[in-house]
Amino acid sequence: MYLSYDRPIAAQPLAFHTSTVNSSLERPVGFGVIGVGLMGEFHAANLARRVDGAQLVGLADPQPGLAEAAAGRFGARLWTRDYQDLLSNPDVEAVVIAAPAHHHASTVVAAAQAGKAIFCEKPLANTLADADRAIEAVTHAGVPFQIGFQRRFDAGFRGARALVDTGKLGEIQLLRSLTRDPLLDEPERVTAGAIFLETLIHDFDVLRFLAGGAEPVEVYAHADALILPDWRSRGLLDTAAVMLRYTNGALATADASFQAVYGYDVRAEVFGTLGMANVGDVVGPSLVHHSRAGMTRSRPHWFIDVFREAYVAELVHFAAFVRGNAEADNTVGDARAALVLALAAARSVQTRRPVQVSDVTG
């Protein structure tokens, strides 16, 4: 379109209002970020800069200096090594929990008891008992809650879901999902169950998200130390594959690896009686290099390059949800259901048998 680049947005053709700068008249939601690791810092940056409807109030991290440095960087007025300081501050209406996974559940409980709205990175917990305690606290407090399954806010995954929801794919029969991280560089920091609890948990969520309402009833999984065989004896699992069966007979497969040298690779496929949707064939810059060696495109290695906008969108949604302007999504139910599948997969590896989901939840 021949846009009138010198006219205000409000005078532009209607179609173009929405996708650009958006602002809200409502009072922004005050946020505290708990855990200033990579994800916490990234969420903080988004809250400070890109999430309309949010204001970054403060950050907490037990490691000296970390919260303070980030607060300076993003213009937050509060920093602390004790996240209770955030929970007791009335300007903090909502928290983003980006602490190590084994602290998630207890932090959720504390935040719920403090009456804060809670955005929690996945997984909700490492055990079902912990998850249920956290859910109980959230439910009892009646606070808004959202789990960090950001793929649901990626335009590709969201588009696939829309095809499912509108019936364009018909009855869903087969699904595929995978997650392959680019580099396993610190095996000593990887917990034994991480490939299911922290990586494939995304796939488990996606395989629920795109299944048209059917729920997995059986999980069969294998996992091994193929990248670093020396670590097998320490229980490290760096490569895994899973097969799921759903209530309605639909079938799904998934796999994961901690080291895909070609880049960060997250894909999903949903196949039904009327068609198929593929998500995740992400390329880098729109550059194709043609030479004697063929045609080459590059692809992203950094997960934020793939999901940059999804991470913003999930927080935009959460802020709107806190203000009552959006429906709940990525609920405690979703958090729990994906965790159950991850635990079932881990159990399947141990028992070398298919595991019924009801045996885990029961």
Next chain:
Amino acid sequence: MYLSYDRPIAAQPLAFHTSTVNSSLERPVGFGVIGVGLMGEFHAANLARRVDGAQLVGLADPQPGLAEAAAGRFGARLWTRDYQDLLSNPDVEAVVIAAPAHHHASTVVAAAQAGKAIFCEKPLANTLADADRAIEAVTHAGVPFQIGFQRRFDAGFRGARALVDTGKLGEIQLLRSLTRDPLLDEPERVTAGAIFLETLIHDFDVLRFLAGGAEPVEVYAHADALILPDWRSRGLLDTAAVMLRYTNGALATADASFQAVYGYDVRAEVFGTLGMANVGDVVGPSLVHHSRAGMTRSRPHWFIDVFREAYVAELVHFAAFVRGNAEADNTVGDARAALVLALAAARSVQTRRPVQVSDVTG
């Protein structure tokens, strides 16, 4: 990679430091934005939120309320209907000029005289005389200047340029470029020369950017009112094609349309003795829908969806340039050279003959 999502960025593998949140210890450059139309508002949003090293100080627009509203939205402390108020403010070190094109040159002159660093949207001017007056003022004042050819900051175009610069494409022989806007909705606001001065001027710049140092010496162009034939009598040109010959014999073609119903379409191709680079095959979400009708992907219609990061990157570069941390790019020379080609093309349409570049500059 198995990232330690709960560890600070500084503790992450080195490769991942750069592409995420970045912050500078230096004092940010104070910016004033002149013209709060679509582009001005978008630049203001970027300056306020996404450009490390920049601070949005104020905005100016003659239309009542416009600058004030944007100032509120983006947290700028200054707003005015008279841009001289920005030029006289010492906190404003740099201006972004996003006023209508026919005001660009005079605003550049005023800003240069006020000693401000200048980022000017394209075109620098609508005539060569005006451009030369602006360049004279900038040169005389010795202020940093950058023209808004954002394609040079798009990762795809930049990658193509890198292939050229490193010799991977060999001697450049053929180039192609095109720009097709999605919707011609306000023909009454389109000036006669706009297709060359405001649209194809990007292509002219790209065709210089990717030519490996060769300069166009001849321009032949056709243009017509094909979308809105009724406007032909009023001189509106909505569709154009151009052919260029370079100093070294290389050849280029380009075309433009104000209405591509399938989306915003900007592409370039550079072909040399050792290979080819294509840029601009941009798709939307990573979703492919397979149905009886075939495989369908969507593509962006909104130019900001295509160049969102390039618009940030050009300002990041400009701020660094102002602070002396980056080389000049998109210089007055580049601004003038593309304008010369646009003027040559317009003259070619009028005379129905090939136009020598030297006849325009001479």
Next chain:
Amino acid sequence: MYLSYDRPIAAQPLAFHTSTVNSSLERPVGFGVIGVGLMGEFHAANLARRVDGAQLVGLADPQPGLAEAAAGRFGARLWTRDYQDLLSNPDVEAVVIAAPAHHHASTVVAAAQAGKAIFCEKPLANTLADADRAIEAVTHAGVPFQIGFQRRFDAGFRGARALVDTGKLGEIQLLRSLTRDPLLDEPERVTAGAIFLETLIHDFDVLRFLAGGAEPVEVYAHADALILPDWRSRGLLDTAAVMLRYTNGALATADASFQAVYGYDVRAEVFGTLGMANVGDVVGPSLVHHSRAGMTRSRPHWFIDVFREAYVAELVHFAAFVRGNAEADNTVGDARAALVLALAAARSVQTRRPVQVSDVTG
């Protein structure tokens, strides 16, 4: 290249000799085709027209008129309802067995006893006992044998294998394969085990072909009647998923459906420590249609449009193998190994447990 279109091929640049018309000085191998169904007719057409080194001598099919009609069409001088007539003819040096699957093993035995070279469509047999009888006959007679896993002769699959063999993908860790036929139109002709014995058997072969030498040791499978639920009671299985574990810990998944409305879909993926290869993203004509609805490409629905050249190549290879000019490929060992996996998968569905390959072969 500026080819000299009017000069003979022998005078063209060397690089272009090989890929065009090729002819052999050797006496062509005389072929008989047993079974003139779709595949038999297609093989016959290829033998008559496109396979250098082959000559179509005769055809046999019990259905009256079928062999005769095809013989007329393809210029074969022999037709019969009894394939023994082919086996007793000295001009028939080799047979292509394209009879129904349950006749494969006995026909192989008869052909081996007649001293014919044997190209047999998959599967070699429907039971392991039958397969072993056929293999015994082939081995005893010492006749050349090749099974019809044509994917191994597709340029894409062959290229993936070359990446594996040359170490470009490193150690293989994860594999994926799928086969989805476009239309389940005659369920009454589908046998219960067909999804494993006739469809996924291709995937089982591919998952061996691309595994870098590792062999599957365990199979877990699910299958169901999802397309035609009414047929579930009759034992029809139209949708399946499988997971395999290899000797070296590598993992594979596969799925199959008898009805993919978007077309014929055969893909494979092999992932290793140094990279990944994908095969099978096949598109139709090189046409992309851009409209308001997005970008659309079509894809093939007819399996011959996907594997046309592979079906020629496998016979070219077989004819060369018969003449001693090529190594054995798609051997009895390959035929048996894929059958074992198919049988293991079928048993897994019945027992709802993972099946060890050694339990099937043992």
Next chain:
Amino acid sequence: MYLSYDRPIAAQPLAFHTSTVNSSLERPVGFGVIGVGLMGEFHAANLARRVDGAQLVGLADPQPGLAEAAAGRFGARLWTRDYQDLLSNPDVEAVVIAAPAHHHASTVVAAAQAGKAIFCEKPLANTLADADRAIEAVTHAGVPFQIGFQRRFDAGFRGARALVDTGKLGEIQLLRSLTRDPLLDEPERVTAGAIFLETLIHDFDVLRFLAGGAEPVEVYAHADALILPDWRSRGLLDTAAVMLRYTNGALATADASFQAVYGYDVRAEVFGTLGMANVGDVVGPSLVHHSRAGMTRSRPHWFIDVFREAYVAELVHFAAFVRGNAEADNTVGDARAALVLALAAARSVQTRRPVQVSDVTG
């Protein structure tokens, strides 16, 4: 679909009959091939093996042994060094003229006078006078004629034309076309005008084929010796670009090179008020190799790999046309119109001015 691979084609679902083996009850058209260079040999192979409705009767080439060798290879019973032997043979109903371009017109005249149906490789002639003599002979004799613009029989180009004809692209406004051969290896065999008369003539035809009925009225062209600058003095032109204006104001650009190291590159694009079609993004095997270096696909270097089926289809059509079962396509009018554009382009290079088509035809 679950095909019954063991049932005859006639018993398969109707949709699958057409695209496989096809045979005609009609007496095949007897063909003579004149000129047994690369194209002649390739056409002969197709006539002998793949063109239903055709029979290869004989071949002629002045070079000793050439016709004989090909006759042996393809089972033709007639070979000669004098094509008059073919023209006087009553079994030869049709000829394929694949002699050097400067012999095309006189051979067409001779064949027409002999009453043969004529398939002539492009160009029809090197001059308009010769072309008109050939056309006059064809018209006077009333024999079927078809020119070898095989792109019109490629599924991609044909699909683009169907989008134009059915109005799916609306009014055509912009077109682009290009032809880049992979290797300029025998410059001494290239005539000065070849880039227009033998290469871009295909593009000129495509730019007419896809223009929705509009005809070019003006041609502007540049050409140079960029690959082999030393040959410039001998008049060799190896690189060219062209711009066309049509009767209705539509605009087109095209370019050509004799040396594209990345492969054989033929593309076209047609842009209209309702959408766009791109043709020619051809890839090789369906293999994508993902490594640290990015994603790589290969592409064809050999023009027959791109147009293999189109070369068959044009002869299938021609044979049907000869038998009265198909409409004329690639007529003398098409042959002449493309030649006129090629001549206009060559004149434009000489005069360095835009050339009106009417000045060439007039």
